[in-house]
Structure formats: structure tokens, C-alpha cells
Amino acid sequence: MKLSYADRAKHCKNPLAKHLFQLIENKKTNLALSADVTNCDKLLSLANTIGPEISVLKTHIDILDDFTPSFINELQKLAEKHQFLIFEDRKFADIGNTVKHQYAGGIYQIAEWAHIVNAHTLPGSGVIQGLAEAGKDKQRGLLLLAQMSSANNLLTPDYSKKTLEMAREFDEFVIGFIAQTKLSDEPHWIYMTPGVQLSENKDNLGQQYITPQKAILENGSDIIIVGRGIIAAKDPVSEAQKYRKIAWDTYLQSLT
Numbered sequence: 001m002k003l004s005y006a007d008r009a010k011h012c013k014n015p016l017a018k019h020l021f022q023l024i025e026n027k028k029t030n031l032a033l034s035a036d037v038t039n040c041d042k043l044l045s046l047a048n049t050i051g052p053e054i055s056v057l058k059t060h061i062d063i064l065d066d067f068t069p070s071f072i073n074e075l076q077k078l079a080e081k082h083q084f085l086i087f088e089d090r091k092f093a094d095i096g097n098t099v100k101h102q103y104a105g106g107i108y109q110i111a112e113w114a115h116i117v118n119a120h121t122l123p124g125s126g127v128i129q130g131l132a133e134a135g136k137d138k139q140r141g142l143l144l145l146a147q148m149s150s151a152n153n154l155l156t157p158d159y160s161k162k163t164l165e166m167a168r169e170f171d172e173f174v175i176g177f178i179a180q181t182k183l184s185d186e187p188h189w190i191y192m193t194p195g196v197q198l199s200e201n202k203d204n205l206g207q208q209y210i211t212p213q214k215a216i217l218e219n220g221s222d223i224i225i226v227g228r229g230i231i232a233a234k235d236p237v238s239e240a241q242k243y244r245k246i247a248w249d250t251y252l253q254s255l256t
């Protein structure tokens with residue numbers, strides 16, 4: 001029998017992973033919003049209106065045209081108000097020393113505000129060690145990219161398997177994976193799946209979509225990440241509610 005999110009919280013070494021499982025269970029939402037807009041006010045407005053529907057809000061801070069440090073304070077207030085975690089989708093992919101600076105410093109100071117970040121394992125485990133040096137004491141969590149949604153990507157099954165092995169070495173900081181399918185039955189890993197829309201679809205730049213049902217029920221994902229499926233809809237709030245209900249009902253179905 002599949003464990004509930006609440007049961008899985010008990011297996012986590014990383015306090016943030018524990019908190020996220022509990023948050024999902026309490027708020028009853030396994031939906032993440034990918035808030036890929038280029039304007040701060042637009043992002044804050046999405047966070048405020050869709051915040052009640054989600055457990056995680058994913059940002060690409062470097063696509064904002066009008067970023068100022070005060071934007072972060074506003075976003076943090078909304079994360080507190082609506083109880084969601086902030087995931088900066090930075091996809092770190094360099095040697096440990098460089099990613100440590102990219103994570104902690106620069107104009108974005110990501111480690112100060114992003115509960116979750118992600119990294120490619122291509123450079124080897126130094127990328128995880130470098131990020132852990134800047135994030136572990138702040139009780140942050142790292143997701144490793146084990147698979148991607150885009151066509152012709154180079155993340156082979158062997159690469160995914162080695163990514164899982166690397167994660168196991170650093171299971172106090174790594175909380176799970178960006179993946180299309182679950183990689184193992186260890187209950188503490190959190191699987192977040194992007195490339196999700198209501199129908200199997202593609203965009204014209206290589207993105208490939210699967211449905212929430214396929215992601216959660218067939219592929220064993222925990223959290224679906226939805227961007228344009230919600231933000232490009234006529235009514236993003238009601239669309240988010242629709243995705244939330246489908247994702248939660250599918251999770252409940254997966255428990256039976």
C-alpha cells in the first residue's frame with residue numbers, strides 16, 4: 001500500500017522535506033505553480049490570487065525585467081500569508097565553488113529566500129556539496145534534475161540512476177528530484193514533475209506535456225508543476241483550482 005504524504009514526512013532527514021510533506025497534507029494541494037512571468041507586479045498578483053491553491057511557487061528570478069530586492073520581501077509576505085514554499089528554478093550546473101557563490105551571492109542572494117532550489121548533476125557531486133555549504137544551515141532543500149520533459153534531452157536512464165545514487169550520498173540536503181517518473185520506492189524523496197497540462201501536448205520549442213493523471217498515477221509523481229496551463233488561461237485562478245482538484249483526487253486514488 002502507498003504511504004500518504006503525512007506518513008512519508010516521518011521518513012525525511014531534511015526538515016524542509018518534512019515540512020513540505022506536512023504542508024501538502026494540511027493544505028490538501030499537490031500543485032506547484034510555475035510563475036513564469038517577466039514583471040514583478042504580475043508575479044506578485046499570481047502569488048496572491050493562486051497562492052491559496054498551491055503548496056509550491058516556482059520562480060525564474062532572472063527573467064524578471066524589473067527585479068528589485070524589495071520584490072523578495074513582498075513575495076515572502078505572500079508565501080507566509082498563503083502558506084506556500086518558494087522554489088527558485090535556477091538549475092545550478094557548475095563546480096561547487098561557483099555554484100556556492102551563485103546561490104548565496106550576486107544580486108539575487110537566492111539562499112536568503114528560496115526554500116528550494118534545483119541543480120543538474122552533470123558536474124558531479126561537487127555541485128551538491130557547494131550548494132549544501134550555503135544552504136544546509138539555513139534549512140533549505142535541493143532537488144536534483146534526474147529527467148527532463150523536453151524533447152531530445154540527454155538525461156539517459158543511466159544518468160538518472162547515477163543522479164539517484166548521488167542523492168543518496170547527500171540525503172540531509174537533497175529532498176528529491178525533478179523527474180517525469182519515480183526513480184525508487186524510498187519514501188522520503190519528493191518527486192516534482194514539470195511538463196504537465198490537461199492534455200498531452202507540445203509547445204513549439206521542445207516542451208512535451210503529460211497529463212496530471214499520468215504524472216501522478218502512472219509515473220508516481222508527488223507534485224505537478226504547471227506553468228502556461230494555468231497562467232496562459234483566460235481565468236488563471238479557476239484553472240489552478242481545476243488542476244488542484246484533479247491532482248489531489250488523483251493522489252487520493254493512488255492511495256487505494
Ligand code: S5P
Binds near residue numbers: 147226
Ligand atoms: O524538465 C523540465 C524541468 C523544469 S524545472 N522541464 C521544465 O519545463 N521545467 C520548468 O518547468 C521550465 O523551466 C518551466 O519553468 C516550467 C514549465 O512551464 P510550462 O509553461 O511548460 O508548464
